[in-house]
Amino acid sequence: MLCPCKSQKPFNECCQPIITYKLKAQSPEQLMRSRYSAYATKQAQYIFETYALSSQKEQSIDDIANWAEQCRWTGLTILNTLASTSMPTVEFIAYYVQGNSLYQLHEVSRFIQEDSHWRYLDGDIKSHHMVQKLSRNDPCPCASNKKFKRCCDLSP
Numbered sequence: 135m136l137c138p139c140k141s142q143k144p145f146n147e148c149c150q151p152i153i154t155y156k157l158k159a160q161s162p163e164q165l166m167r168s169r170y171s172a173y174a175t176k177q178a179q180y181i182f183e184t185y186a187l188s189s190q191k192e193q194s195i196d197d198i199a200n201w202a203e204q205c206r207w208t209g210l211t212i213l214n215t216l217a218s219t220s221m222p223t224v225e226f227i228a229y230y231v232q233g234n235s236l237y238q239l240h241e242v243s244r245f246i247q248e249d250s251h252w253r254y255l256d257g258d259i260k261s262h263h264m265v266q267k268l269s270r271n272d273p274c275p276c277a278s279n280k281k282f283k284r285c286c287d288l289s290p
């Protein structure tokens with residue numbers, strides 16, 4: 135399986151070893167990609183643990199798991215990374231399907247290092263809105279070449 139983060143690499147050579155703690159994220163972008171892939175594969179524990187300690191207080195694993203359960207993540211585009219500043223950031227657009235709608239989230243995320251691990255601190259949401267309503271026979275937005283109803287449609 136290709137990595138959900140759209141790197142075009144196999145999952146087990148990209149985000150999976152990071153999500154399973156076999157490898158450490160070497161940069162904010164790697165951490166960001168691994169968190170996206172963790173959402174896509176519903177690894178709520180990992181998502182929680184890669185929040186900065188100060189941000190973990192405002193999070194719950196149940197809430198993260200519920201949110202991951204409701205969404206199918208269908209695309210990620212990294213727009214910009216600033217790795218060498220005192221406050222590294224990654225700007226990205228992520229796409230997900232919820233119900234029968236495709237949404238786009240455009241965020242600039244901030245990262246810090248704690249105990250020599252990159253962690254997600256917080257982010258500025260630039261835009262977060264519905265892109266389109268999907269019909270069951272539409273091509274799936276995840277680019278699988280399948281119809282939506284046979285792919286990322288979670289409706290009963």
Ligand SMILES: [Zn+2]
Binds near residue numbers: 137
């Ligand atoms: Zn990946």
Ligand SMILES: [Zn+2]
Binds near residue numbers: 275278285
């Ligand atoms: Zn799909």
